[in-house]
Amino acid sequence: MSTNQDASGGPNVRQTAAELATGDRTDTLLQTEDLRKEFGGFTATDEVDFSVAEGELRCLIGPNGAGKSTLLNLVTGTYDASGGSIYYDGHDVTDLDPHQRVRKGISMKFQVPSVYGDLTVRENARLPIQRFADGDERRRRVDDAIEAAGLAGYEHVDASQLSHGQQQQLEIGMAAALEPDLLLLDEPVAGLDVAEREAIAERVTRLNEAEGIAFVVIEHDTEFVANIADEVTVLHNGEIFREGPIEAIESDPEVQRIYLGGEH
Numbered sequence: 001m002s003t004n005q006d007a008s009g010g011p012n013v014r015q016t017a018a019e020l021a022t023g024d025r026t027d028t029l030l031q032t033e034d035l036r037k038e039f040g041g042f043t044a045t046d047e048v049d050f051s052v053a054e055g056e057l058r059c060l061i062g063p064n065g066a067g068k069s070t071l072l073n074l075v076t077g078t079y080d081a082s083g084g085s086i087y088y089d090g091h092d093v094t095d096l097d098p099h100q101r102v103r104k105g106i107s108m109k110f111q112v113p114s115v116y117g118d119l120t121v122r123e124n125a126r127l128p129i130q131r132f133a134d135g136d137e138r139r140r141r142v143d144d145a146i147e148a149a150g151l152a153g154y155e156h157v158d159a160s161q162l163s164h165g166q167q168q169q170l171e172i173g174m175a176a177a178l179e180p181d182l183l184l185l186d187e188p189v190a191g192l193d194v195a196e197r198e199a200i201a202e203r204v205t206r207l208n209e210a211e212g213i214a215f216v217v218i219e220h221d222t223e224f225v226a227n228i229a230d231e232v233t234v235l236h237n238g239e240i241f242r243e244g245p246i247e248a249i250e251s252d253p254e255v256q257r258i259y260l261g262g263e264h
């Protein structure tokens with residue numbers, strides 16, 4: 001069983017599947033129910049009830065192998081669920097293909113940068129929306145993507161000439177160009193220095209506050225988490241271990257034991 005608790009001590013209000021299935025617009029954007037993924041005989045996520053509100057910025061933390069990437073890959077449809085359901089904006093999306101989920105507003109930036117080094121920043125920024133927009137609309141969205149990436153002035157620079165941090169910024173801009181309601185980021189500041197981390201934090205908070213995009217960010221760096229997150233979910237052994245504000249999570253002795261300065 002999941003030991004899902006609210007570390008703030010307050011009620012953990014969730015909507016039922018029936019409420020979500022009505023299709024009424026609610027302030028819950030994403031909800032998983034009893035979500036499970038097995039690889040062979042190994043259970044990577046189990047009975048996960050994970051929810052994200054509209055416009056929320058939530059971080060996902062936990063030890064290596066806790067199931068964080070698996071959970072995001074289930075939400076995007078990269079992995080098929082072995083059991084349970086995924087509701088997005090009030091609709092059951094469990095059986096939708098990844099591209100159908102993108103059209104519904106779910107976008108993801110993966111851990112490894114996947115920009116094309118021999119294309120310019122502008123050419124890269126155009127790639128994700130090629131099939132979705134043309135003419136003036138495409139130009140506007142490419143401009144917005146470059147602005148969202150914080151790379152104005154770098155339009156005609158080959159991506160291979162950018163720093164690793166700038167490449168991550170470009171990818172966030174490219175994911176934002178799809179104009180998602182939910183953007184999933186898998187370790188966006190791994191391997192970056194302090195200044196680069198701050199640049200990414202600025203991009204993420206700006207998109208969250210100015211565009212209202214909800215985020216789920218997998219991150220090990222608790223300073224970065226504290227800098228950007230409203231709420232934190234801790235995964236452990238494929239289950240939700242704790243949820244709550246970062247201050248409550250950081251001071252929780254059980255979280256410290258399994259993760260912060262502990263086994264991790």
Ligand SMILES: Nc1ncnc2c1ncn2[C@@H]1O[C@H](COP(=O)(O)OP(=O)(O)OP(=O)(O)O)[C@@H](O)[C@H]1O
Pocket residue numbers: 039044062063064065066067068069070071
């Ligand atoms: N495609 C796969 N095939 C087999 N096992 C997998 C696969 N993907 C993940 N796993 C296993 O599922 C478990 C959870 O992996 P996952 O990558 O989701 O963890 P994580 O919390 O993201 O870890 P990390 O912080 O190290 O990235 C691990 O034991 C991993 O080996």
